[in-house]
Amino acid sequence: MFNILLLLVSIFYSSAVDASKAYITNEKDNTLSVIDISKRKVVKTVDIGQRPRGITMTKDGKLVLICASDDDRVEVRDAETLKLKYHLPSGPDPELFVLSPDDSVLYIANEDDAMVTVVDMNEKMIIDDIPVGVEPEGMGLVGNGSVLVNTSETTNMAHFIDTETLEIVENVLVDARPRVAMFTPDDKEVWVSSEIGGTVKVIDPNSKEVTYTIGFEIPGVNEESIQPVGVRHTKDGKYTFVALGPANRIAVIDQKSKEVIKYLLVGQRVWQLAFSNDQKTLLSTNGVSNDVSFINVDKLKVEKSVKVGRFPWGVVVSP
Amino acid sequence: MIIKNFLMLCIFFALNFVNQVDSRELSIQQLEERKKADLERAEKRKKRGKKTFSKEITLTTKITFVSMERKTPPVLSNLDPILTDEGFYGVKLAIEDNLTTGRFVGHDYKVSFHQISLNEKLSEEFEKLIDKGHKIFIVDLKEDEILSLKQLKNFDDILIFNVRSKSDSLRNEKCAKNIYHIPPSYSMLSDALTQYLVKKKWTKWFLVTGPDQNDRNYSNALKESAKKFNIKIKQEKVWDFTSDLRRTAGKEVPIFTKGSRYDVLVVADEKGEFGEYLAYRTWDPRPIAGSQGLKPNSWHRTHEQWGATQMQNRFRRESGRWMTEVDYHAWTAVRSIGEAVTRIQKNGVEDIIDYLSGSSFGLGAYKGVKVSYRSWNGQLRQPILLAAPRSMVSVSPQDGYIHPFSELDTLGKDKPESTCKF
Numbered sequence: 001m002f003n004i005l006l007l008l009v010s011i012f013y014s015s016a017v018d019a020s021k022a023y024i025t026n027e028k029d030n031t032l033s034v035i036d037i038s039k040r041k042v043v044k045t046v047d048i049g050q051r052p053r054g055i056t057m058t059k060d061g062k063l064v065l066i067c068a069s070d071d072d073r074v075e076v077r078d079a080e081t082l083k084l085k086y087h088l089p090s091g092p093d094p095e096l097f098v099l100s101p102d103d104s105v106l107y108i109a110n111e112d113d114a115m116v117t118v119v120d121m122n123e124k125m126i127i128d129d130i131p132v133g134v135e136p137e138g139m140g141l142v143g144n145g146s147v148l149v150n151t152s153e154t155t156n157m158a159h160f161i162d163t164e165t166l167e168i169v170e171n172v173l174v175d176a177r178p179r180v181a182m183f184t185p186d187d188k189e190v191w192v193s194s195e196i197g198g199t200v201k202v203i204d205p206n207s208k209e210v211t212y213t214i215g216f217e218i219p220g221v222n223e224e225s226i227q228p229v230g231v232r233h234t235k236d237g238k239y240t241f242v243a244l245g246p247a248n249r250i251a252v253i254d255q256k257s258k259e260v261i262k263y264l265l266v267g268q269r270v271w272q273l274a275f276s277n278d279q280k281t282l283l284s285t286n287g288v289s290n291d292v293s294f295i296n297v298d299k300l301k302v303e304k305s306v307k308v309g310r311f312p313w314g315v316v317v318s319p
Numbered sequence: 320m321i322i323k324n325f326l327m328l329c330i331f332f333a334l335n336f337v338n339q340v341d342s343r344e345l346s347i348q349q350l351e352e353r354k355k356a357d358l359e360r361a362e363k364r365k366k367r368g369k370k371t372f373s374k375e376i377t378l379t380t381k382i383t384f385v386s387m388e389r390k391t392p393p394v395l396s397n398l399d400p401i402l403t404d405e406g407f408y409g410v411k412l413a414i415e416d417n418l419t420t421g422r423f424v425g426h427d428y429k430v431s432f433h434q435i436s437l438n439e440k441l442s443e444e445f446e447k448l449i450d451k452g453h454k455i456f457i458v459d460l461k462e463d464e465i466l467s468l469k470q471l472k473n474f475d476d477i478l479i480f481n482v483r484s485k486s487d488s489l490r491n492e493k494c495a496k497n498i499y500h501i502p503p504s505y506s507m508l509s510d511a512l513t514q515y516l517v518k519k520k521w522t523k524w525f526l527v528t529g530p531d532q533n534d535r536n537y538s539n540a541l542k543e544s545a546k547k548f549n550i551k552i553k554q555e556k557v558w559d560f561t562s563d564l565r566r567t568a569g570k571e572v573p574i575f576t577k578g579s580r581y582d583v584l585v586v587a588d589e590k591g592e593f594g595e596y597l598a599y600r601t602w603d604p605r606p607i608a609g610s611q612g613l614k615p616n617s618w619h620r621t622h623e624q625w626g627a628t629q630m631q632n633r634f635r636r637e638s639g640r641w642m643t644e645v646d647y648h649a650w651t652a653v654r655s656i657g658e659a660v661t662r663i664q665k666n667g668v669e670d671i672i673d674y675l676s677g678s679s680f681g682l683g684a685y686k687g688v689k690v691s692y693r694s695w696n697g698q699l700r701q702p703i704l705l706a707a708p709r710s711m712v713s714v715s716p717q718d719g720y721i722h723p724f725s726e727l728d729t730l731g732k733d734k735p736e737s738t739c740k741f
């Protein structure tokens with residue numbers, strides 16, 4: 001009897017702590033999957049624009065923004081009903097984007113176009129565009145929003161952009177095909193993953209010097225299939241998770257010492273990552289196996305995988 | 320009236336449907352729209368008076384593309400246009416990519432295109448270019464033409480990138496330290512195909528070879544691969560008919576392919592004189608592979624993985640047509656030079672050779688893994704796409720072919736087998 005009570009309490013408790021949802025873009029079937037994080041189940045799938053990739057949300061959790069790459073625009077949907085509210089202009093082929101801390105400005109990487117487009121969220125207008133390297137993708141914003149780091153996949157650079165003047169202030173050469181730029185929670189470092197180079201470079205945003213190069217070695221996995229993409233830092237400064245693409249693993253790195261602690265085996269071609277709000281769970285999109293893995297951050301264990309649409313690409317978690 | 324409205328509605332839905340079905344690939348119209356949007360954006364940017372980031376130029380690299388005027392071959396297919404600009408847009412796009420990178424680091428790139436006409440002599444024209452100070456060449460030339468360049472008086476001072484010839488001898492006994500080869504050699508292509516056919520257990524072949532030297536080279540490579548992977552060539556024939564097969568293939572091919580039992584008809588017909596007409600006409604129902612049917616390629620229009628969609632879009636936007644293998648080779652050559660110059664901040668021939676043949680060079684070239692050069696013969700190490708005309712079938716090296724250094728070196732002549740000596 002007591003056991004049942006305990007079970008009931010725990011069910012109630014777990015759903016109370018995390019009622020949030022994860023939104024996943026499926027690149028190849030033009031859909032959005034919604035996962036209930038506590039139930040670890042897909043609760044809804046809706047049709048969205050063509051070739052959806054980057055996805056983000058406003059801080060209040062009311063709007064979901066999706067890069068519809070082949071429609072050349074950004075879709076803004078109601079987070080609850082998932083109905084399309086309006087489109088934002090984005091310039092050609094939007095791939096990945098980031099919202100300013102106050103949600104007033106959206107910075108978009110136009111992959112086909114070697115541009116970062118800046119959109120005013122209130123006016124729903126393009127206010128500027130910044131010519132960057134070829135095939136821009138990664139978009140990392142410092143905590144206060146003053147510096148934007150964009151990576152360009154073919155130019156192999158991290159471009160540091162002053163968000164006040166909207167001009168490039170410095171360019172840092174990194175390894176081949178940089179995909180993601182992510183500031184650490186203390187804003188003292190920006191980590192840039194290079195898919196083809198197989199490394200993560202840690203850059204000091206003040207000096208713009210590369211301070212560390214993190215490499216990966218997995219027994220039984222050839223070097224060429226280790227392709228770092230998604231990067232996520234825990235807020236407590238303890239771990240950094242790096243998705244390694246076709247190596248089908250996520251590397252767990254000690255955020256301070258930069259040592260790789262562990263490799264977690266997930267689905268095939270893992271690219272993007274997102275934490276649940278309590279940071280106890282990490283979700284990964286596994287493009288080739290068409291699923292999302294759930295990782296227990298305390299135990300560093302993969303606990304479940306949930307099937308979604310074709311080629312899941314981006315993931316965002318509601319606040 | 321109602322009927323009319325209904326019809327209009329039907330047409331409306333039909334049109335919409337067509338639009339949706341067509342969505343995977345960007346149409347030329349969509350690409351044109353993007354181009355227009357770009358120009359408008361550039362115009363607006365100008366009005367805002369914002370400057371594009373650019374460092375002061377400290378290094379200028381000159382690249383020269385050399386091709387030969389060719390006599391138009393007889394039209395063998397009514398489908399594909401005969402291209403006279405292969406390589407051009409590949410170079411152009413790569414130069415733009417290099418310039419974008421260069422803008423951030425203060426490097427400039429200049430390119431010139433030289434087509435040697437039918438009544439000019441290759442060696443003389445090349446000498447002229449060298450005398451004018453050209454040092455880095457991308458050459459769209461045939462095997463014997465490339466070999467003739469070795470006789471030039473200043474050959475040792477120049478750097479050459481071969482973007483067309485797949486000849487194995489150019490990469491082996493006739494190799495040179497300053498000639499890099501972007502196209503996969505015939506032996507790389509045949510190994511890539513054979514690995515897949517072994518995986519399918521299609522290990523009994525009927526081999527048909529065309530009349531040209533290139534066909535024989537391809538065929539020899541296929542035979543070597545067959546030996547290496549324990550394939551049985553049940554029958555081997557040379558196709559030397561000269562007639563146009565468009566009306567007669569149905570009669571000729573069944574008799575030609577009648578005979579022993581085999582799993583797959585492997586064909587070496589580089590020009591496409593007869594290979595296209597083999598499918599569905601063989602005596603036994605058998606698939607076709609090699610230069611037609613399931614074809615090993617360095618690049619293909621069905622390729623969309625690993626960012627290739629972006630490359631295909633950018634290329635089509637620039638040229639209005641699909642990227643060919645030669646275009647891809649030219650792009651890769653120019654990007655290799657750009658990558659080397661960006662990393663080493665120098666552009667001397669020796670400096671570039673040292674970097675390209677060293678272990679730190681690696682280029683993202685839309686193949687899922689980095690491409691690099693084999694230090695022992697200057698061949699680009701790359702995955703090979705096995706494509707049917709409208710679908711990507713597989714990418715070699717196949718799983719399970721392991722190698723102590725790089726699995727890509729399971730394709731073609733590996734270091735111990737190479738007869739290249741610099």
